[in-house]
Amino acid sequence: MARPNRPRTVLVKRHGIVTRITHALNVVFVAVLLMSGLQIFNAHPALYWGQASTFESPWIAMTKAEIGDEARGITTIGSLRFDTTGLFGWSGREGAREPRGFPAWATIPSWRDLAAGRRWHFFFAWLFVANGLVYLAWTVLSGRLKRDLLPTRDQLRPGRLAREILDHARLRFPKGEAARRYNAIQKLAYLAVILVLLPAMLLTGLCMSPGFNAAAPWLTDLFGGRQSARTFHFLSAGLIALFVVVHVAMVVASGLWNNLRAMITGRYAIQPGEPPR
Structure with missing residues (x-):
């Protein structure tokens, strides 16, 4: 056939x-x-609207926060708040983390x-x-x-x-x-x-x-x-x-x-x- x-x-x-x-x-x-x-x-992991930075009310921010006796990475978007430990705000190898907005692998150069x-x-x-x-x-x-x-x-x-x-x-x-x-x-x-x-x-x-x-x-x-x-x-x-x-x-x-x-x-x-x- x-x-x-x-x-x-x-x-x-x-x-x-x-x-x-x-x-x-x-x-x-x-x-x-x-x-x-x-x-x-x-260098300043937060964003604002307007002419000047209103440090108390960014619309988005990536920061380190102490919760109890533990450091956590916290990302806020408006009124929303997320735990982003290990990625945004507080990142790096376990035991060697540091406060930074985006992790080292995502930046050039990787160090501050x-x-x-x-x-x-x-x-x-x-x-x-x-x-x-x-x-x-x-x-x-x-x-x-x-x-x-x-x-x-x-x-x-x-x-x-x-x-x-x-x-x-x-x-x-x-x-x-x-x-x-x-x-x-x-x-x-x-x-x-x-x-x-x-x-x-x-x-x-x-x-x-x-x-x-x-x-x-x-x-x-x-x-x-x-x-x-x-x-x-x-x-x-x-x-x-x-x-x-x-x-x-x-x-x-x-x-x-x-x-x-x-x-x-x-x-x-x-x-x-x-x-x-």
């Missing part, structure tokens, strides 16, 4: 050289920025050194900005912004969006010809990061520079004060970290090797005969 013909796998071009290089550099830059940023945060953390952070921040400008310029000039990243009117139909969200929740990913292009969920997520989160993180970071405050005090006022800008900086960085985690999870779930090959060689494997889902 003859076997049915299986769809032939075809390698198609998915990512250009500029996308692949800037993506690889961003992996390094974002990791260093997040870890050095946590080192800076650990605010000056070193700031140097790492500022140096890689400008590398990250330069890399981002190269990517953005190439995306616009090559036509990729309109061709690959802007969702079409059809993709934005409520029914189609709802179906794509449901498919993602069920880990059902586009197949066949539909896999050649980003779907609306991917496009909206990438645009939110590129056009909203990254600019917000950059601008709020500038708000914490005394020199920039003197040159453009209106920017700090735009975010509601210096401490509000610090809070927005922390939140935007946290959302970018969340995006990275979800992005990596989706890469693994939708085909780790195929996605890695696309980012390394630019080629992505599809099966043309398989109908879109």
Whole structure:
């Protein structure tokens, strides 16, 4: 009995050289920025709203507390209070713990050194900005912004969006010809990061520079004060970290090797005969 013909796998071009290089550099830059940023945060592991720090009422804080005769790590978010011993507030090896917001393994450098953390952070921040400008310029000039990243009117139909969200929740990913292009969920997520989160993180970071405050005090006022800008900086960085985690999870779930090959060689494997889902 003859076997049915299986769809032939075809390698198609998915990512250009500029996308692949800037993506690889961003992996390094974002990791260093997040870890050095946590080192800076650990110098005062609390966040506030407004212009000045109201030490008695932070909206989030990671501290060491003595409960009875035992030291505990306590994280407060508004009126909520959590015991986070060993992770936030009071961390390290058993018997050698110390009071610090985020644990040593999550910061650069791992030991307490605010000056070193700031140097790492500022140096890689400008590398990250330069890399981002190269990517953005190439995306616009090559036509990729309109061709690959802007969702079409059809993709934005409520029914189609709802179906794509449901498919993602069920880990059902586009197949066949539909896999050649980003779907609306991917496009909206990438645009939110590129056009909203990254600019917000950059601008709020500038708000914490005394020199920039003197040159453009209106920017700090735009975010509601210096401490509000610090809070927005922390939140935007946290959302970018969340995006990275979800992005990596989706890469693994939708085909780790195929996605890695696309980012390394630019080629992505599809099966043309398989109908879109």
